[in-house]
Amino acid sequence: AQTVTQSQPExxxxxxxxxxxxxxxxxxxxxYYLFWYKQxxxxxxILVIRQEAYKQQNATENxxxxxxQKAAKSFSLKISDSQLGxxxxxxxxxxxxxxxxxxxxxxxxxxxx
Amino acid sequence: xAGVMQNPRxxxxxxxxxxxxxxxxxxGHSHVYWYRQLPEEGLKFMVYLQKENIIDESGMPKxxxxxxxxxxxxSILRIQQVVRGDSAAYFCASSPRTGRANQPQxxxxxxxxxxx
Numbered sequence: 161a162q163t164v165t166q167s168q169p170e171x172x173x174x175x176x177x178x179x180x181x182x183x184x185x186x187x188x189x190x191x192y193y194l195f196w197y198k199q200x201x202x203x204x205x206i207l208v209i210r211q212e213a214y215k216q217q218n219a220t221e222n223x224x225x226x227x228x229q230k231a232a233k234s235f236s237l238k239i240s241d242s243q244l245g246x247x248x249x250x251x252x253x254x255x256x257x258x259x260x261x262x263x264x265x266x267x268x269x270x271x272x273x
Numbered sequence: 274x275a276g277v278m279q280n281p282r283x284x285x286x287x288x289x290x291x292x293x294x295x296x297x298x299x300x301g302h303s304h305v306y307w308y309r310q311l312p313e314e315g316l317k318f319m320v321y322l323q324k325e326n327i328i329d330e331s332g333m334p335k336x337x338x339x340x341x342x343x344x345x346x347x348s349i350l351r352i353q354q355v356v357r358g359d360s361a362a363y364f365c366a367s368s369p370r371t372g373r374a375n376q377p378q379x380x381x382x383x384x385x386x387x388x389x
Contacts, residue, residue: 164315164347187280190370195377199379202382203362203383204380204382204383205316205364205366205379205380205384206380207379210377213353251316253315253316259304259306259321259328259329259368260306260321260329260332261306261308261316261318261366261378262318263315263316263317264315265313265314265315265330266313266315267312
């Protein structure tokens with residue numbers, strides 16, 4: 161069965177600095193997709209970035225980028241120039257040809273002003 | 274520009290009552306997924322529905338929980354005889370189609386269910 165692991169329950173970073181959130185996963189599939197979702201205190205679930213496993217190039221969305229290491233089954237999220245509005249729970253999620261999203265337990269990101 | 278609409282945002286029920294959670298998918302989406310988020314945890318899949326069909330309910334508790342997505346109207350997640358352990362955030366997501374796993378699921382704001 162596929163699993164997603166986020167080993168950092170909580171991370172903190174100074175405003176304007178860079179932080180990296182870790183995510184590892186386990187699968188026997190070769191074709192799959194990985195996502196990072198953000199859940200602010202308002203509790204909405206917002207898609208931040210996604211990566212197709214067949215693409216070698218790491219996905220980037222403005223200040224958010226990923227480091228996708230397929231062989232290591234690692235999918236970390238880098239947030240550059242951290243802003244106060246980035247404070248939230250961040251969830252890593254996996255999806256293959258099955259429709260279910262498999263979720264990690266989340267990392268709470270604290271931004272220090 | 275309507276996204277996935279869930280209502281109510283907050284629902285309070287006493288033990289033994291019924292809870293009904295509603296989800297209207299994004300325009301053009303015909304696939305609906307329900308997830309449950311317990312405090313301090315990630316989301317767990319409950320059920321996947323298409324119009325008038327339950328495709329997979331493997332994540333749904335066998336008793337007291339049911340879901341439907343009628344031809345007309347929103348998808349409904351129904352919890353009968355609620356217990357304290359049902360307190361959670363229930364998220365609905367929709368997508369235009371499956372078979373293409375790169376289609377992201379778009380989430381509603383969730384319904385926070387509290388059982389007194």
